[in-house]
Amino acid sequence: MRIATWNVNSITARLPRLLAWLESSGTDVLCLQEAKVAEDQFPIEPLRELGYEAAVHATGRWNGVAVLSRVGIEDVVKGLPGDPGYDGAVEPRALSATCGPVRVWSVYVPNGREVGHPHYVYKLEWFEALRAAVAGDAQGSRPFAVLGDYNVAPTDDDVFDASAFEGSTHVTPAERAALTALREAGLADVVPRPLKYDQPFTYWDYRQLAFPKNRGMRIDLVYGNAPFAQAVKDAYVDREERKGKGASDHAPVVVDLDV
């Protein structure tokens, strides 16, 4: 079974590439983020024609997550229990579902904007709510994983130049501690292999020729419990999908499971 996570940065803008990629990659289950579309505008029909069912949690311009599956979708739960919300509103950033033998979450962790910003506080609170919500399944015997855009680079090796991130979000001890807490809850970082260069970056800013210069970050992560991690046969970043016109600023992370 092939499972993947991809921040598509607008499913409307990405639809042609998304459909082509689903077919060419043979992905069975895709956790996607930043749908940036209202739920009733989600392109269910062209996905169905490719054989995928979709579970969607989205409200419009910002955020929005989904799980696409051609191996079934059951027990869909929209939202994160205990989600702190931001500025008085809970945002669509999490969805969980069971697809065949695996239970997954598709998550879009708040960016944080700047260290100390209210959005950064929100980010840390959101992480704690996520940890509490997944702790049970993390200890379970069913393969389980939280896939998505974590907006945190786990180590200094997960950014192109640690010195370029001094004082920035995505690399602070508090953000990394949130990842540590998830691992201590029973989830392991399934690190993909890069198809080129040494570091498996998953995101390159659109600006300043970041992709051609490979100034990237690994912030799209797959955190799986022990049964999930033991079933992993291969994992890689499909950086080809970051190339060319009409690309998302994130590349898909693909995991092959023997389940």
Added chain:
DNA sequence: ATGTCGTTGCTCCAACGA
């Protein structure tokens, strides 16, 4: 040189988020 992209709205450019 913020070498970009995508969205929305009192649109055809500006503001915002990433």
